[in-house]
Amino acid sequence: MSPALPSSSTTSSSPVIALKEMVSRLQRENSKIQELLASLSFALRSFNNLNQFFELIPLITCRVTEAEAAALVLFRADGQARLEQLHCHASDQCPNIRAALETATRTLANSVGMAAIDAGSDRPQLEQLLDQQLRERLPQGIQFYATAILVKDSRLTERGRLYVFSQQPAYEWNETRQQLLQVIADQTAVAIANDELALKLRDRQRLDRELEIGAEIQRRLLPHRCPKIHGLELAAECRTASWVGGDYYDFIPITYGLSDQQEIEQGRWGIAIGDVMGKGVPAGLIMTMTRGMLRAEALNGHRPSRILQHLNRAMQPDLESSHRFVTLFYSEYNPQTRILAYSNAAHLPPLLWRAETGMIHRLDTYGMLIGLDPRSQYQEAEVRLQPGDTVIYYTDGITEADNPKGKRFEEEGLAAVVKEGCTKGLGAQALLDYIFDAVDTFTHTKGRRSDDMTLVILRVIDQ
Structure with missing residues (x-):
């Protein structure tokens, strides 16, 4: 007796179920990303301490880009770079990434003539050198991507970089992840600008009080x-x-x-x-x-x-x-x-x-x-x-x-x-x-x- 063949309705329903599950999964992921970005926006409005806000940046970056680690590096007024925050999501390479970042920023400060690097045309060279130093010090197999944190004062100035790291060979740096990283970098730039404005306001209020006296x-x-x-x-x-x-x-x-x-x-x-x-x-x-x-x-x-x-x-x-x-x-x-x-x-x-x-x-x-x-x-x-x-x-x-x-x-x-x-x-x-x-x-x-x-x-x- 020959085995029974599956009915046409069962065969045709399997792709539909798979498609529904895929759509549902994408909706859940999109909802998660929206909630994370909303949380970051809330923190931007609510936190008075800039350091508390910085702590969230690598954490949320890891989650929305599905990377294993993320780091926030800021540039100081004198041109030097400083590792501000690092978050590793269950990565055994976290010590290596931290060591590479700290060594890269420290070597950059010691080797480059910082006095010659001002807010003018030499500024882009700083980011290129930092990326180069980091690329030379990361263990083989770890790839990284970065975007600039641009703050507008008298002009648009790069005030730091936001990095993501992954050691997964199949990790793809697609357009969606690039856009999400840019959103977080832009919110970081807004937080920096707001903090500087608040500082100027406090200085102005203190000066006004001294002038009043x-x-x-x-x-x-x-x-x-x-x-x-x-x-x-x-x-x-x-x-x-x-x-x-x-x-x-x-x-x-x-x-x-x-x-x-x-x-x-x-x-x-x-x-x-x-x-x-x-x-x-x-x-x-x-x-x-x-x-x-x-x-x-x-x-x-x-x-x-x-x-x-x-x-x-x-x-x-x-x-x-x-x-x-x-x-x-x-x-x-x-x-x-x-x-x-x-x-x-x-x-x-x-x-x-x-x-x-x-x-x-x-x-x-x-x-x-x-x-x-x-x-x-x-x-x-x-x-x-x-x-x-x-x-x-x-x-x-x-x-x-x-x-x-x-x-x-x-x-x-x-x-x-x-x-x-x-x-x-x-x-x-x-x-x-x-x-x-x-x-x-x-x-x-x-x-x-x-x-x-x-x-x-x-x-x-x-x-």
Whole structure:
């Protein structure tokens, strides 16, 4: 009896079952890969520690590429390579792979002139040499593949390499595995960029805090209110363009032989305004130094010209080495005689509005910048003020303020506003606000300044 032949339905169903199993297996593998990549994306969003994220990279790389080992190598800023993480999935070659990686990176650092390898055209040579060193040190039969970790800052820079290793002869480096490795390398690049941005943000926050403290110290060094000086009405304000400014003004009581507050108010007073060339922290530091040294000189009881001469000689070595200079106008007012004696070290001359004539005069003398030449000599002059007379001290942030058309406010604009305000009979504080408002109106930038602006208003009142 002949054996029974299989039915046609059984024969035709076997390929269908095999195809279904293949499709099911591929779906499971694809689902596994998607879950692994999703886990990596979650880690990228959640981990604050970059090293924790790096630990996952070789592990997930092994699983999605079905390799036996994977390694993350990073390049430092000085051009050297460092083995960051290595993961081996049940591979007896793990010690050999680690030894090859460590030796390759170490040999590269010792043999290549790292000082000559910068972020320019020599950078690609580093990756080629590293791959070559690794190829020479891996045991025979182990194949490896790599992709670049590219971080974009000012330009696209290779910051490391992601390696996979296999000793299986049938292992195929197909397009799918290449794409998966590239996805992981790109996420690694994003993690590096995010960490560097976070570091820059923390540095910026720390710097902002230090600048805030510096600005607070500078505000405390400037007079927090105008003093009471017999026969004068005063107003003053410094509006800085940044956290710390280079403008300076001060009221210095000449207190020798004076015992109580009334005597101090009726005694002589030094009134100063200055400007350090430059802005920001360096200018603020020089301004602080100028304040301390000027006060010490003023309290010695010297005349204004002698004070500027001594100050110039004392500060010149430090200012010369910093490549910065100071303009300074120093005056001394005697309430008993209403005489204002003054000397100018290349600062913008204050404006004097005479109440009797309605005319504006410039208070100026010859003198070089503080710190330019230790042999500089300074002239001195004096003027007797009358009730209603007003003196306006200012810095170049006022006259050099420009409008959207590029036209500057200039001394003529300031003089016109001063004359208008004084003619209206404005007091010292009202005139100060009037001038600032006029500058803001002219520039169309209320509250935003490109340079520090300082005003000091001195108005003689009839006692």
